[in-house]
């Protein structure tokens with residue numbers, strides 16, 4: 256069937272009709288807002304490369320969480336900027352660490368928010384790598400123990416979900432085993448399964464003060480050229496007990512989101528990362544693009560590619576725009 260019998264424009268003639276036949280409906284219900292927790296009190300420092308995003312002390316985090324809750328965004332993910340760093344990221348295990356205190360404060364404020372925690376070492380190690388070192392190499396198996404202890408301490412503090420982002424082999428299984436052993440069998444794991452070694456993380460490293468002090472992350476994060484390997488990573492994480500799998504970054508990896516969505520039966524998340532956010536903000540500030548229109552189009556694209564959950568720094572703006 257073709258023209259003149261078929262006229263696709265018929266269904267585009269009014270907003271009511273376009274809305275009726277729309278295939279993807281962007282919703283605040285699938286958004287997660289990333290936040291950076293730092294020590295001290297009354298600290299709220301805007302990141303120069305990420306306008307609108309702050310490094311904040313626990314008291315300020317709680318205040319912004321109130322706003323996040325009131326906008327209907329269902330979840331936040333916390334990244335910690337600790338007081339001190341060491342070769343093994345040991346400060347990430349402290350019961351009174353920045354992330355642990357932030358979780359407790361959000362819980363105490365009785366906010367109706369899911370609290371997800373990033374589980375990794377790079378924010379806590381003095382060398383900035385996601386694992387512990389042995390003769391200049393990132394040691395996989397020794398890292399698993401610290402990661403699973405970190406996940407456990409987040410669960411103890413009251414985290415709803417833990418999200419390992421390190422890309423060590425076997426971390427999901429190690430964390431699952433540890434959580435189960437300590438009666439946290441109901442805390443889900445959202446695994447950064449296909450995390451690519453990407454230039455789009457640049458602004459985040461300023462935010463999380465986690466730039467590697469030497470070398471790069473190519474020995475553990477994925478090669479941007481690989482797609483089949485993403486399916487292997489996802490399959491391994493599922494076998495080890497991941498409840499949600501993630502693709503990161505989002506925009507340059509929409510094809511990966513799609514093949515992961517088609518290959519498995521668990522919820523798929525995508526991380527619309529700092530570089531993706533900063534590019535939009537910079538162009539918008541220059542008046543080169545319509546920020547609202549571009550952001551809604553980007554998030555619709557990520558969702559259309561197959562992600563039910565999108566971690567995005569635009570979450571609060573999107574919630575406001577979808578409300579009005």
Ligand SMILES: [Zn+2]
Nearest residue numbers: 375376377385
């Ligand atoms: Zn890391």
